[in-house]
Amino acid sequence: MAQDELRTSLAQAAEPFVENLYHCLRCNYCVEMHWEERGIQHVCPTLLHHNPAPGYSGKGYLTTARAVLEGEELPINSLIERFFNCTTCGNCEEVCPVGLRPAHLVKQIRAAMVAQGFAPAPIAAIAENVVERHNPAGASIETRNHWAAGLDGIAAGAGALYLPGCAASYEAPAEARATVSVLHQAGVPLKLLPPEQARCCGAPLEEIGFPAEADAERRELAAAIARSGCRRVVASGAECLGSLAGTQLADGVEVLHAFDLIERAVAEGRIGFEPRVNAAAGPIGLLDSCHLSKKSHGIAGAANHPLRIRALLDRLGCQTVAVADQGSYAVCCGAAGGMPRMSPQSAARMADGKLRSFAEAGAVVVLGASPLCVAHLRRSQAAGFPAVMGVFEFIDSYFRLRRVV
Numbered sequence: 352m353a354q355d356e357l358r359t360s361l362a363q364a365a366e367p368f369v370e371n372l373y374h375c376l377r378c379n380y381c382v383e384m385h386w387e388e389r390g391i392q393h394v395c396p397t398l399l400h401h402n403p404a405p406g407y408s409g410k411g412y413l414t415t416a417r418a419v420l421e422g423e424e425l426p427i428n429s430l431i432e433r434f435f436n437c438t439t440c441g442n443c444e445e446v447c448p449v450g451l452r453p454a455h456l457v458k459q460i461r462a463a464m465v466a467q468g469f470a471p472a473p474i475a476a477i478a479e480n481v482v483e484r485h486n487p488a489g490a491s492i493e494t495r496n497h498w499a500a501g502l503d504g505i506a507a508g509a510g511a512l513y514l515p516g517c518a519a520s521y522e523a524p525a526e527a528r529a530t531v532s533v534l535h536q537a538g539v540p541l542k543l544l545p546p547e548q549a550r551c552c553g554a555p556l557e558e559i560g561f562p563a564e565a566d567a568e569r570r571e572l573a574a575a576i577a578r579s580g581c582r583r584v585v586a587s588g589a590e591c592l593g594s595l596a597g598t599q600l601a602d603g604v605e606v607l608h609a610f611d612l613i614e615r616a617v618a619e620g621r622i623g624f625e626p627r628v629n630a631a632a633g634p635i636g637l638l639d640s641c642h643l644s645k646k647s648h649g650i651a652g653a654a655n656h657p658l659r660i661r662a663l664l665d666r667l668g669c670q671t672v673a674v675a676d677q678g679s680y681a682v683c684c685g686a687a688g689g690m691p692r693m694s695p696q697s698a699a700r701m702a703d704g705k706l707r708s709f710a711e712a713g714a715v716v717v718l719g720a721s722p723l724c725v726a727h728l729r730r731s732q733a734a735g736f737p738a739v740m741g742v743f744e745f746i747d748s749y750f751r752l753r754r755v756v
């Protein structure tokens with residue numbers, strides 16, 4: 352009975368995507384595209400590192416949903432396993448020549464599965480963590496701001512509100528500390544939300560099929576931002592940036608990635624960079640995090656921060672390496688969409704694949720502007736792989752900022 356209800360619910364979730372389901376050209380771009388000039392070597396991390404069956408691809412998800420809509424009785428357990436093993440990276444949407452939205456479909460199907468009580472245990476655990484402790488890892492609320500202990504650059508009074516996000520706060524604290532340090536040197540005072548008021552941006556919940564809970568987190572975060580009185584919000588998290596862009600904040604509140612402030616200050620000639628003594632960063636690999644570089648992730652993706660970070664690195668005289676898949680078509684590192692919890696070994700293979708390609712290109716350090724990706728790659732670091740750093744960690748380690756007055 353429960354399975355019948357689930358089938359009905361899945362068909363209803365697929366219904367709004369009916370145009371997608373019947374307009375797939377079956378061109379296989381999202382399955383096996385290789386286009387060197389565009390930086391496309393592979394497309395789908397799930398197909399590449401989790402299961403090579405074509406059902407695990409953008410086209411595969413559309414085909415499966417179409418079969419569900421048409422009443423085919425596919426085994427429920429296999430459907431659940433398949434739909435919860437997409438990273439929701441959106442690369443299939445990036446390459447699709449007719450603009451189909453398999454990653455968006457996956458999220459809707461997941462939501463229907465969750466609503467009918469079919470969330471896999473690791474996925475349900477992520478949601479429980481966010482609802483109870485406001486972060487996907489389930490770390491304690493009280494320790495959320497521990498990364499900032501003893502830091503200069505945190506103001507009690509006026510300043511921009513800094514939201515490092517859950518990943519930087521708990522899993523990549525060095526990036527949060529370096530961001531405050533660099534912005535302090537650039538003359539930007541920052542405030543933090545008290546830990547009991549801080550919330551998840553909701554993006555991880557949205558990805559794993561808990562839209563109502565995501566919305567509740569986002570609304571509470573918006574209320575905390577309003578209470579702070581700040582008119583400028585500075586985020587480190589790639590997912591946070593996209594989520595905040597879609598959140599109704601008070602009129603006139605500006606949301607930026609921390610890098611935007613540095614880029615603006617450079618463009619306006621307000622800051623300069625001096626290499627620190629012994630500065631010798633070898634060839635650098637730059638990670639094109641999906642939420643910051645793919646158009647399917649909305650405003651944040653279209654802003655393409657990695658491209659702009661690469662321009663700053665060039666300006667600073669840093670040597671960067673090119674890898675076979677890079678830019679907005681780069682294959683996901685496996686950090687998002689619940690993948691590290693749902694299938695940790697597949698997620699680790701995705702990270703391993705990224706680091707290996709950077710190592711083969713000669714990078715000695717890989718930089719990421721998304722703390723979620725940085726933390727995930729660090730967990731997969733093996734001997735012989737490049738070091739992994741956040742972009743601000745790198746800037747703070749190798750350069751001193753000079754304010755131009």
Ligand code: SF4
Nearest residue numbers: 395437438440441443
């Ligand atoms: S969103 Fe990413 S992981 Fe999911 S099907 Fe598309 S390319 Fe594959």
Ligand code: SF4
Nearest residue numbers: 375376378379381447
């Ligand atoms: S790229 Fe688009 S049209 Fe081509 S197979 Fe994939 S979903 Fe279908």
